[in-house]
Amino acid sequence: MTMDQQNTNGAYAGDTANRSHIAARERPLKILIAGAGIGGLTAAIALRQQGHEVILFEQSRFANETGAAIHLAPNCNGILRRLGLFAEDIGGNLMLGFDEYTPDGKLRVSADLRGQQSDMWQHPWHLVHRVHLHNALKEMATCTSGVGKPAQLNLKSRITKVDSQNATVTLESGQVFSGDVVVGADGVHSKTRESIVHGDIKPYPSGKSAYRFLIPKEKLQSDPATREYVEKKGVLVMWIADDRRLVMYPCANNTLMNFVAIHPASETDAAGDDWNEGGNKDKLREVYKNFHPSIDTLLSYVDEKELKLWKLLDMDILPNWIDERLVLLGDAAHPFLPHQGQGGGQAIEDAASLAVMLSKDTPAAEIPERIKLYQKCRYERANKIQHFTRLAGRDAAEVKEIESLNMMEYVSYNFGHDEW
Numbered sequence: 001m002t003m004d005q006q007n008t009n010g011a012y013a014g015d016t017a018n019r020s021h022i023a024a025r026e027r028p029l030k031i032l033i034a035g036a037g038i039g040g041l042t043a044a045i046a047l048r049q050q051g052h053e054v055i056l057f058e059q060s061r062f063a064n065e066t067g068a069a070i071h072l073a074p075n076c077n078g079i080l081r082r083l084g085l086f087a088e089d090i091g092g093n094l095m096l097g098f099d100e101y102t103p104d105g106k107l108r109v110s111a112d113l114r115g116q117q118s119d120m121w122q123h124p125w126h127l128v129h130r131v132h133l134h135n136a137l138k139e140m141a142t143c144t145s146g147v148g149k150p151a152q153l154n155l156k157s158r159i160t161k162v163d164s165q166n167a168t169v170t171l172e173s174g175q176v177f178s179g180d181v182v183v184g185a186d187g188v189h190s191k192t193r194e195s196i197v198h199g200d201i202k203p204y205p206s207g208k209s210a211y212r213f214l215i216p217k218e219k220l221q222s223d224p225a226t227r228e229y230v231e232k233k234g235v236l237v238m239w240i241a242d243d244r245r246l247v248m249y250p251c252a253n254n255t256l257m258n259f260v261a262i263h264p265a266s267e268t269d270a271a272g273d274d275w276n277e278g279g280n281k282d283k284l285r286e287v288y289k290n291f292h293p294s295i296d297t298l299l300s301y302v303d304e305k306e307l308k309l310w311k312l313l314d315m316d317i318l319p320n321w322i323d324e325r326l327v328l329l330g331d332a333a334h335p336f337l338p339h340q341g342q343g344g345g346q347a348i349e350d351a352a353s354l355a356v357m358l359s360k361d362t363p364a365a366e367i368p369e370r371i372k373l374y375q376k377c378r379y380e381r382a383n384k385i386q387h388f389t390r391l392a393g394r395d396a397a398e399v400k401e402i403e404s405l406n407m408m409e410y411v412s413y414n415f416g417h418d419e420w
């Protein structure tokens with residue numbers, strides 16, 4: 001060492017910068033998350049496991065979570081398993097195959113995935129009740145055991161304003177919170193998104209609506225008209241016509257059958273795009289009146305009090321998901337139509353990716369650069385899957401592109417991908 005590397009106090013060149021860098025690394029980040037849905041809660045779990053302080057703001061009091069099920073395809077199920085959430089522990093059913101029927105009840109395709117799951121994917125494909133998943137994520141994010149500090153969950157806390165330069169959020173009550181970074185996980189009607197695109201890009205009706213409902217499996221099993229459809233355990237069943245379809249799969253330890261009934265929006269005229277708007281059972285039966293008579297029998301078991309009608313929204317691709325210290329994930333960044341069951345899956349992939357970029361020792365000063373990397377890593381894949389999802393939901397006659405896809409590559413990219 002030469003004298004000129006030392007200053008008169010005996011310190012060495014670069015020490016001041018090194019010390020402040022190390023000091024910065026020693027402080028966990030304070031991360032504010034808007035929205036405690038599937039994406040926000042997964043991000044909270046992954047970020048607390050990195051050692052950060054996480055504060056969630058959720059507008060609802062979770063009183064309106066309703067029944068429906070969700071796919072955990074291998075691409076996102078593997079992430080949840082690494083975080084410590086195992087779908088089989090919350091009543092998840094393995095997806096063991098699918099049957100596709102014509103509207104008049106002829107079996108068109110039948111795929112048996114029994115025994116093949118482990119050959120095809122690195123992780124299992126589960127079908128779970130949404131409420132069970134949501135409760136498990138909430139517990140893992142906020143529990144006092146587990147890795148890292150529990151996330152703080154503030155309910156009835158609607159965010160009305162975000163300052164992306166200073167990483168602050170303002171609640172409806174007027175309270176202001178500041179952190180190192182704000183994560184916008186506030187779903188399709190995102191408020192945080194407005195700070196990035198300033199209202200230029202908004203969700204719009206896709207032209208399709210969906211009924212959602214659950215029917216106890218034993219009811220369909222005990223009726224000879226519908227027994228055939230539920231007797232193969234763990235199988236997803238679809239009836240597909242040109243402009244409408246009915247999809248059914250089991251959840252909740254195989255005790256409930258979950259349905260999504262997608263049809264032209266003009267036929268049922270949903271008043272809004274709230275997931276929890278009630279539906280009319282006679283209207284539902286009317287929409288499927290030209291299907292095989294067993295479908296009407298099946299629909300006769302719907303409990304109208306639980307029937308929901310939901311206007312499906314789409315949105316143009318956002319040019320950008322980030323601004324300084326604000327970063328979007330999940331439906332806030334790329335709202336998904338339900339045709340591939342990948343909206344929740346992509347929100348989970350986003351959350352995992354963000355936690356990798358904001359790893360344990362991230363200095364607060366590096367956040368803007370790190371979230372740029374997150375966007376770089378996620379943007380192409382999420383938008384591509386969104387594109388495939390649109391194709392999968394379009395009326396058969398319209399879609400030429402589907403015919404040109406290599407099916408194995410398509411399935412593997414959409415559902416089997418694992419780079420975590």
Ligand code: FAD
Pocket residue numbers: 034035036037038039040057058059060068069070071072157158159160185186187188189190191212260275310329330331332336338340341342343344345346347
């Ligand atoms: P959300 O889950 O919508 O969560 C956003 C949260 O933010 C909500 O809790 C909301 O109350 C809160 N919020 C909104 N605004 C504010 C604010 N200003 N301040 C504070 N909080 C706010 N996806 C799949 O992967 N597989 C499936 O099989 C599947 N099936 C589906 C079936 C149905 C019937 C539906 C409706 C959706 C389905 N999806 C599925 C889609 C999936 O559920 C969504 O893509 C996913 O929930 C997106 O997660 P998210 O966290 O981004 O948004």
